[in-house]
Amino acid sequence: MTNQWRDLKNSDVVLVCGANPSENHPASMFHINKARDERGAKLIVVDPRFTRTASTAEIYAPLRSGTDIAFYGGLMNYVMENNLYHEEYVVNFTNASFLIDEGFQGPVDLDGYYSGFNAETQSYDKSTWAYQTNGDGNVLRDETLQDPSCVYQLLKKHYARYTIEMVESVCGMPRDKFLEVAQAFAATGAPEKTGTIMYAMGGTQHTVGTQNVRALAMVQLLLGNTGRPGGGVNALRGESNVQGSTDMAILFHIIPAYMATPNAAKHKDLAEYLEKETPSGGYWVNKPKFLVSLLKAWWGESATARNDFAFDYLPKISGGIDTYAWIAMFHAINEGTVKGLWVMGQNPAVGGPNARFEKKALEKLDWMVVQEIAPTATTDFWRAPDVDPASIQTEVFLLPAADAMEKEGTIVTSGRLIQYRPKVAEPPGQAMGDIEMMDLIYRDLAKLYEAEGGALPEAVLGLNWSHGADFEKICQEINGYWTEEVTDDDGNVVGTAGEMVANFTKLKDDGSTACGNWIYSGYWVPADDGDGNMVTASKRRGQKDPGDLGMNPYWGFSWPVNRRIIYNRCSADSKGNPWSEDKALIWWDAAEEKWTGYDVPDFSKTKGPGDAGFNDPFIMLPEGKGRIFGVRNEGPFPEHYEPLESPVTNALSSVQFNPVVKRWDVDSGQDVGDNIGTSDQFPIVCSTYRLCEHWQAGGMSVWLPWLAETQPETFVEMSPELAQEKGIANGERVIVSSARGEIEVVAMVTARFKPFAVNGKTVHQVGIPWHFSWQGLAKGGTANFLTPHVGDGNTGIPEYKAFLVDVRKAV
Amino acid sequence: MLEISRRQFLKGSGVSTGALLLPPMVPGRQEVPTFALHKKVGEARTICPYCSCGCGLLIATDSTGHIINSEGDPDHPNNRGALDPKSISVRQLSTSPHRLSKVMRRAPGASEWEEMTWEEAIPLVARRIKDTRDDTFQTTDDNGVTVNRTNGIAFIGGAANNDEDCYIAVKLARALGLVYIEHQARI
């Protein structure tokens, strides 16, 4: 989330596409309703299904699952055709004026492909997807946006095919509805207006998920909405702390705070890592300080300049998403490469794609350790209703965990807001916090390595574990501290050994600082709460809200450096003045010669008009401009491709689905395997989603009687038209089947689903909530038994939101 | 969401007069007597563990530390006292009889759990991790580049955990050489 929940009140138009805030982020509606009451804001919902959010929206427009790019492409085309883009913003703050390599070609020229496609490797040579530069390496630009090679003209040419008729035909969105949405949202291109786009897994869980998000981010750049109050690209994060768990890098491809995991093919040592991973411009030029400080935090005195700060103790990967990401990992479990699985509060037997496959893969494990708060289909997979425990040789350890109220910690809310949670209740029985149990495990491991030796014992024994299970010390390590006394050039002491650093600008690449997560730096040091009290930054509860914009800068701590809206340089125009009085966030104070306002500037504080880079607001990018043209694995502009399983052929090109996604085919053709269905057998589009009354894979909700009462079991929503075709009555039990399996659930026949008219063909869509399994008070068929093992071309996120099924009455 | 003044809030919190399903009353049409709160509202403040709205909670516990009331924190700028049905239900989340409260092991081929103590379980867990790590550890790849990794152990989970839990998990997992490290954010 680039902005904040409370900032929604500053929005003139709220476009919800791929999210369902009334059901999945209900508190956001308070702020949206405030915008509607106080500013006359409009709420637009674009969704395949008429949701509880749609029920109170000003405009609802249906869209067939998997066609977001056609919709956003149509929206961009509408904005450009009618000259509704925010010109000053686009020219100054984005790369619209940059010239692209003459050799670049796109789907218009190459029938759905970009230049450089290699059919054998299913990947692109991206050398033509580059800026034109002059001899000095400076990018060539045309600020009139007329040069046919400039990004704006290429964009215009690319999306000219995404006409209103095309949107109607591909998305199944009625023409008048599309126009209503387009007119309302394009109005935010006016300099004094802002609109926000709220998305969640409805946007990301597709084989083109990354490009869906790229597309909406491009809309926000064209309309000048990013980096401004009431605007932004706002991901409604899926869990209470999925932002934090991502920041901490529980992902194969990164180490804490978004640095790449060392890769054997590129990074044989620290010098090569830093050389290849440190860009020439933008804030990431400081990466060496962040990496060395992380290594110092982890290996302490064992990390010295002489041993590359223990860089070699960090494991290196040899591959990408097709080797290590979730789906690939479950293939590695299935084939026996992974022998032991360590689980901290996750439930793949319910939440994983093609969950029957993943559940069966668990049976191949030698051992599994699970830190969990309640029984799930994963903790007890070995005695699921369809298996014989005697045939499963996996040894399972179940470690009872304290829940969120029963231990101390911080979490990161959407908006990057770090908030502290004290322990407020006692855990049941033997249950304890995850830190405590991991500390016990580490101590025993260290004892074993001390006594017996083993593989690279120094990485384990040299690990800086001085914090043990001491929460305060762990926080200090994450925040960062001086490892020794450091003086400045004048001999003044700037830090003493063990003292926390104020923020990441203090970090060094010489080993004199340690920091577990540089973007959190500052979260654990005392800060003003607005009333003159110095309080640990993440514990602050100050109510003051200067500017009355909902920034609430004295409440908690937003990474980085308590910045509430990122890219906020964009909240002022090319001269540094606010675009409008009511949305003045930060601005250039000519008298004081610095940036000032109600938020921490995401910019050099003293860079003024006339200074180089004054209009380069995107400081994390070397070119400083928002990337309308931005390289991803399948192309620099999002192009519509159908989901892997689709009932129709692609109307825009002969490339049916994202050409760079990996097709898995382990055990295909068998009952449990990587099976892909076709529309002759499975003609109906299906999406999975969540309910307001339950949570994720169910561990935190299906055992709670009050929640089980409100939503007791799995159901499938379908249109009356489809129900009639299939002879199904409301409330009857039905079988939903896909190429991966079938489940029995209750039919909910509802006019909130309507058949789509797609290119003259009737396409039915159904939807199933995915929380349930055989475990719990609320239970039922597991929706992910039906979902495919295929992921996005950049991230590997599974295509949960668009796959094919059939429905029949249960007998 | 109702704005509640600080004074009102203080007056309403921390008061317990014992549980009454419905208080006794005075019959007849008349002015309302003041009834005692049948339980504490609570003063302990925390943040909801469900969605990413980060709403503030007020929690009241009994003398044994069990939650007896859970409602919204009126001072929290994200929710101003409001909560959805899940957040309110944190009381049942914490006090559910279905919560795991015992360390357990399932032996290969067994059809039931066996209970054990932490002292019994942790050495077994550490032994499994060490043996698998040592058996599968790769020091260099085919090109002789140091990789120091194990493909034999995977770690998943953590989106409902605290930052500090996740930090410790990653620090430990990477130090052991794990490369299969994934969680909810991927899916």
Add this chain to the structure above:
Amino acid sequence: MANAMLIDESRCMACRGCQVACKQWNDNPAEETHNWGSYENPPELSAITWTKIKFTEKKEGDEVKWLFLKQGCMHCTEASCEAVCPTGAISHQGQYVLVDQEWCIGCGYCVAACPFDAIHSIFESEDGGEQKATARKCVFCVDRTTNDLPPACVKTCPANALGWGDRDAMLAKAKERVGVLQASGFPKANLYGEHELGGLHRLYVLVDRPSAYGLPDAPKHATSTVGAQWLSGIVTAGVVAAVPFWLLFKRQRAKEASEGGEGQ
């Protein structure tokens, strides 16, 4: 001066925070339910479900509407339950219509008489003692609201659809909202509860006719046949036989509110 609850159904998003907040504060247990082809559950109000959201789908031309109604006791000025109660256990305490659990004999007249199906009997024992039938319903969280705290449901509403306060102020707010809705594409927007049954203490802003939500357009007060019902009740309700006859007529003053009622 009476308070009232304002329910703006144009803002309700049916998250059902209110439904669970009510159970949480009042310590009411969950009901066992099954999915019956609707998001709505439990299907009816009951003695342990004092408020719930009723879901109604409606087609208007090509468009679908999903109407949500927060159901519960209306605390009517002319309360049928109070009128038919043979023991006087149900009474008005200011704007609150409350059931004195000590006096309730569980005869069920109120259950039959309520035009909103908002009061129900339950047969149970408190503290494991003798089982007894009594009637239960929403009490406007009387212990909270008489201590300057809003009802649990009102406090929890994330959509800001619920309000609690002086009835005249709530009426004024409701009328203003109806005006806004009528001017912005909801010509059928209306206020429900201002005059019905002498004035309800639950006021609704609706975007469609009351009957579209399942509310009676003109609720009736059950007074005319009270006497006859009551007499037949004595005959039919075996439980009544155990109650000393004089008790039904001669109410002694109930106990004062329990000790230590004020907060500190």
